[in-house]
Amino acid sequence: MLKSSIQSLEVSFLVHATEDETKIGKAVASVLEFEGEPKRDEMEGHFGNSIVRVSYHLTGEEAQGAFGKLVSKMEPALRKRLRGDVGERLDEHSALYLRLDKQCLMEGRVELADADPIRIRVKPRLYTAKGGARALFVGFLS
Numbered sequence: 001m002l003k004s005s006i007q008s009l010e011v012s013f014l015v016h017a018t019e020d021e022t023k024i025g026k027a028v029a030s031v032l033e034f035e036g037e038p039k040r041d042e043m044e045g046h047f048g049n050s051i052v053r054v055s056y057h058l059t060g061e062e063a064q065g066a067f068g069k070l071v072s073k074m075e076p077a078l079r080k081r082l083r084g085d086v087g088e089r090l091d092e093h094s095a096l097y098l099r100l101d102k103q104c105l106m107e108g109r110v111e112l113a114d115a116d117p118i119r120i121r122v123k124p125r126l127y128t129a130k131g132g133a134r135a136l137f138v139g140f141l142s
Contacts, residue, residue: 003061004060004061004063004064004125005064005124005125005136006060006063006064006067006122006123006124006125007059007060007063007123007124007125008057008058008059008060008063008121008122008123009032009057009058009059009063009064009066009067009120009121009122009123010055010056010057010058010119010120010121010123011028011032011055011056011058011118011119011120012053012054012055012056012118012119012121013028013053013054013055013102013117013118013119014051014052014053014054014116015051015052015053015054016045016049016050016051017045017049017050017051021052021054023106024054024102024106025038025054027105027106027108028056028105028118030108031069031070031073031105031108031110032066032067032069032070033065033066033069034056034058034062034065034066036056036058038054038055038056039054039055039056039057040052040053040054041053041055063122067122067140068140070110070120071140071141073108073109073110074110074141075110078110078111078112079141079142082098082137082141083138083141083142086134086137086138086141087134090133090134090137093123094123094124094126094132094133095121095122095123095124095133096120096121096122096124096133096137097119097120097121097122098112098119098120098122099112099113099114099117099118099119099120100112100113100117100118100119100120101113101117101118102116102117102118105118122137124136124137
């Protein structure tokens, strides 16, 4: 029987030629407290520079644990802000989207950002969520 109310958590980010992919990956894994090998997609930028898209896909208990760790590392003011606008961060499939500041995450802090973010997508297991996805995520953020 599945116990987790989170079905999956996806983390993705871009690594530019001037950045250290290993350091960023370790910072992400440290904040979310998970282990695993990423999927890597190598691309070329507009000026021929190297860009790597790194992504992790966690499921079940591992996904729920990572999301719980992420929330626990958020400042109370950020959690309150997210509780207020959680509905705006849900897609048509009830997945929650967060964009985290890459530089802050490298320092172990969790802040939101739009430019060059660490993207987080959290997909709930809706049949376990009383009150729907919004209520589920508000509960996590409380």
